[in-house]
Amino acid sequence: MNRDTSPFRPASTGASPTPKHASLTASTNLRYSLTRKSIYDRHLNRTKTSELSKSAFAFLFGEMVQHAQKKVYGVQDLEKKLNQHGYAVGQRFLELLLWREGRTAKRETRILGILQFISHSLYRAIFQKPADTLEKVRENEDEYMISDNDPLVNSYISVPKEMSQLNCAAFIAGIIEAVLDGHCFPAKVTAHTAPSDMWPGRTVFLIKFEPEVLEREGLRHGST
Amino acid sequence: MSSTSRARLGEEVWKTRTDKINAELVTLTYGSVVAQLCKDLDGDYAEVNKQLDKMGYNIGLRLIEDFLAKSNMQQKCANFRDTADVISKVGFKMFLNITPTIANWSSDSKQFSLMFDENPLADFVELPDDGKAQAELWYSNMLCGVIRGALEMVQMQVDAHFVNDVLRGHDTTEMRISLVRYIDDEMPADDE
Amino acid sequence: MPADWDIWAVSDWVTKPGEWRNEVMEEGPEELSTGSRKRERKKRRQARETGFKCSALLCSEPRPRCCRWYHIVAMVVYAVLILNKAGGLIFQRDFNPGLQKLTSNDYLILAGTFHGVHAITSQISPTNETGASGLEVLESENFVMRCFQTLTGTKFLVFAEPRQPNLDVVVRRVYELYSDYVMKNPFYQIEMPIRSEGFERHLSAYIKPHQ
DSSP states (O other): OOOOOOSOOOSSOTTOSSOGGGGGSTTOOOOOOSSSOOTTTSOGGGGSSOEEEHHHHHHHHHHHHHHHHHTOSHHHHHHHHHHHHHHHHHHHHHHHHHHHHGGGOOOOOSHHHHHHIIIIIIHHHHHSSOOSEEEEOSSOTTEEEEEESSOGGGTTOOOOGGGTTOOTTHHHHHHHHHHHHHTTOOEEEEEEEOOOSSOTTOEEEEEEEOHHHHHHHHHHHOOO | OOHHHHHHHHHHHHHHSOOEEEHHHHHHHHHHHHHHHHHHTTTOHHHHHHHHHHHHHHHHHHHHHHHHHHHTOOSOOSSHHHHHHHIIIIIIHHHHSOOOEEEOOOTTSOEEEEEOSOOGGGTTOOOOSSSSHHHHOOTTTHHHHHHHHHHHHTTEEEEEEEEEOGGGTOSSOEEEEEEEEEOOOSOTTSOO | OOTTOOOEEEEOOOSSTTOOOEEEESSOGGGOOHHHHHHHHHHHHHHHHHTOOOOOTTOOSOTTSOOSSBOOSOOOEEEEEEEOTTSOEEEEEEOSSOSOOOOHHHHHHHHHHHHHHHHHHHHHOSOOSTTOOOOOEEEOSSOEEEEEEOTTSOEEEEEEOTTOTTHHHHHHHHHHHHHHHTTTOTTOOTTSOOOOHHHHHHHHHHHGGGO
C-alpha cells in the first residue's frame, strides 16, 4: 500500500517514515517563524474539541467532489478518488486518536474488536455520533457491514439520476479502510446507498477483508 | 451597522444558526485536497496556488448565498471599509470561527490586509522540505478564491492574495485584498 | 390578529428548526384546563432554557417569547418559483391547488416579465441609495405573491392565499433551504434549473404541513 505519497505528514509522527527530530536538525532547509509556534510547539490536543461550521465542510467537500469529477471516467473512478481522499484523512485521524488514548490505547487483534473501534470510537471522534449498526454479512465469511442513517458528508448532496450508483460517502469508506489498514486488517471498503422510509440517505459500508485476515483470525482465535 | 454590532451578529450566527462539526475533519480534508493537487501537478506549486484559488472561487460563488441567508443581511455595504468589517467579523466568524484582524488600509480605502492569528486550515501543517514549497506554495490559497468569488456575486471585483504565511517562516499570515471595481450589472434590462 | 379566525392552534415547541407540529384547539386560551396550561408553561420554560426556536410559520414574535396560541393553521402556499440573476426560471413547484396550471412556456414568460418589471420598479424608487428594492408584493383577488430578491440577484417568489401575513418569513426560510440543499450540492450548476431531490424533499416538508 503506497497510497499515501502526500508531501504532508500528519503532525503526530509516530509512524512517519522520517523521525520527527530529523527535520529539526541543522540539515533542515525549512524556515520557522520566530514569533509563531510551529506544529512542534503546539499541543496536539489543542484542536481536539474545537469546531468549525458544517457549511464550511460542505462547501469544501462539494468542491472536492466537483474537482475530482473533472478528471475521472465514470462513477467508480470518482468513488475511488473520494476513497483516496478519505484514506489520507483516515490515516491521520487514526494516529491522533491512538495518541490521545495514550496508555489505555490497545491494539485490536480481532475483527470484531477493530470493527467496534471503528463504529464507536472513530465514528464518535469524527462525527460526534456512533455508527448506527454493525452487522455480519450472513452469506459471506469475510464481509461485514457498518451502516450510517445519515452520513454527514451527504447531508446536502443530491445525486443526479444518471449517476444513481454514486455515493459520496466513499470518502468515509476511505477513512474506514485507512483505519483497518493501519491496524493490519487489510480490507476493501465500499459505500452503498440503502434507503429506508425514515432515512432516504441511509448508507451501508461494506467491508470485505483480505483472505489473510480471516486466516490469521482462525489461527489465533480458533475458527469463528 | 456599527462594527461592534457586526461582531455581535457574527457571534450570534455562529452560536445559534450554525451547525458545527469536528474542526479536525475540515483541517485534514483540506490537507488532503492540497496534497492531492501537489501530487497531481507534480510539485508545480505555482499551478497548485492557481488551482486552489480557482476551487475557492467556485466555492465563493455558492457560499455567498449561505452567508446572506444565515446572516440575514439585506443591505449592501455602504463602502469598502464596511465590506472588510463584514468579511472579518461575520464571514470568517460564521464559517471558520475566527476573526482576522483588519490592518494596513491604503490611503484611498481600496486595499486592506487580513491578519490571521489563527488559521484552522493550517493546523497540523508543515510544508514539504523540498527547498521549493516554502518559497512557492501558498497553502491556504483557497481562502483568496472564496473571497474573490463571494464578493463578485455581490457586485465587487477584488483581487486577493497572500503576502505572508507563518508556514513559510514569516512572522504573520497576511492576506491582501484590493478592490478593483464595483460591477454595475444592476440593470440587465439593456443587454441581450 | 383578525377576530374572525375560527381555527386556533397551539404550536408545539420543536427540537429542530424546520420541524413543527400543531394541535387544533376548540376554544381560546382562557378555557384551557390546568393540565394543558401546565404543559404550555413547561414547553415555554424548556424553550427558554434550551433556546429552541419556535418555527411556526406565522410567528413573528421575537423568539423565544413567542406566542402560544395564535398560530393560524389555515396557511396555504400555492407555489414557489425561483428566478436566476438573468430572470430565467430555474425552479417552479406547485404545492397546493389554488392556481391554474400554466404551460411551461407561460411560466418562463411570467418569470421574464416579472424580472423586467422588478428591475424597472427598483429604478423608479425615489430613495436613491443602493439596495432600493423593487416590487415586493403583488396581490389579486385569489392570491398574493411575495417576492424576495437576494443581494446576489436571485429572486424567490411565493404564491399564497390572499391576506397571508408574514409571507416574508416563508420566503426567507425557502432561501435558507436553497442555500443548503442547492448551493451545497456539488451536482448543481449555478444559474441552471434546479433538480435536487434533497431540496424538493425539505421544501415540501416545510410548506406542506401548513395547509
